[in-house]
Every structure is written in structure tokens, then in C-alpha cells.
Amino acid sequence: MSCRAAKLTVLALVLGGTAMAAQPERVGRAIVTFYWTIDESHYRGKPTMLLRDTAGKIIAATTKRFKRELVKQGTGVLRDGRTVYFVRRIAGESRFRVTTSKFGIGSTGCPLIPYRTVAVDPRFVKLGSRIYIPQLKGAKLPDGTTHDGMFIAGDRGRFRGAHVDLFAGDGPRGARPFIRRGYGSRSHVTVYVAGRAHGCEP
Secondary structure, three states: OHHHHHHHHHHHHHOOOOOOOOOOEEEEEEEEEEEEHHHHHHHHOOOHHHHHHHOOOEEEEEEHHHHHHHOOOOOOOOOOOOOOEEEEEEEOOEEEEEEEEOOEOOOOOEEEEOHHHHEEEOOOOOOOOOOOOHOOOOOOOOOOEOOOOEEEEEEEEEOOOEEEEEEEEEOOHHHHHOOOOOOOOOOOEEEEEEOOEOOEEE
């Protein structure tokens, strides 16, 4: 058995618990970044900008900076406690949707899961794929568990190419478990695809 084949067999055992599991496909090296849910209460200024849904109905009035960051990060919590997420642009205006999901909804229709959902360019990794990133395995998460390196491509990134944008939950501090392992924003990692996810979790 070649060295490469041996490595893939070991990886199949790690991912599937059996040598009969489909061998994961190495997609290649990618830049890793992080995104998170923002909180309107942290933004000062006059509410001069409107948030509208896809039908044009007003959801709320907010500050220019919060609206801009909401489009960039994708999901935010309004001062009244409602969670809203960016849907798309219609007639040149960004449109949003209110959701009962705490962190918002990804492009596949699944709730965003901190430390599990990644946004990707579908030309690099297909949406709905299970992703394994070995460099991030072993990160100590806030709940005391250890990350197994598995993610789901549950969101479409607003970028192109070899890039994975990891959803870190509430605010930029969510990226700390991976930064402590030496993989901060713009680091490079190796991405494997381990088949399709069943449902909304990897």
C-alpha cells in the first residue's frame, strides 16, 4: 500500500469509524476566515437606515454601520431581540428576513451552527458537503469539548475560490479556540470532503 493510500485509509477510519467508509477526497489548501452574529446594541448612531424584507415590508430602522455589517456578517440580533439575516439584493437594495433560529439560516436552509457551519464557494466545495480540516481538530471549545475537525458546508460565501469562512457564533471572540491552535484569520488549512451531510449537521 502506498503512503498516500495508507493515509486515506486512516482518515476514512477517523471519519467513518470503519475501513469500509468512502475515502475522503482531498480538495486542497484553502484560506480560513471567520464570521459571526452581530449585536445591534453594540452599534451607536441614529437609526437612519431601513431594513426591509423580500416583499419590501419594513422590519426595523437601524444605523448605517449596523446595516453594512449585517450584510457583511450575514446575521444580527436587533435591539428588540429579533434575529435577522441577509437574504439577497432586490432592485439594488439589501433585503433581510426575520428568523426564530438564534444564529440565522445558511444558504442550504439549515440553521447556522457555531464551530460547525462553514461558508464556501460552491465551485470549490459543494454546498451540503461534510468537510474535514485536520489542522482544526483538537481545538478546545467553550463548552469543554474538543473539536473533531468536522464541518458542514452550509452557507454560500461572498468570495471566490479556495476559502472556508467558519461560523464562530456570537462575536469575534468565537474564533479564539482555533486561533489558540495557531490558525487565525487568513491562515491556510487543508480541506477534505467526506461525502454529503445527512440533514443539517456534519
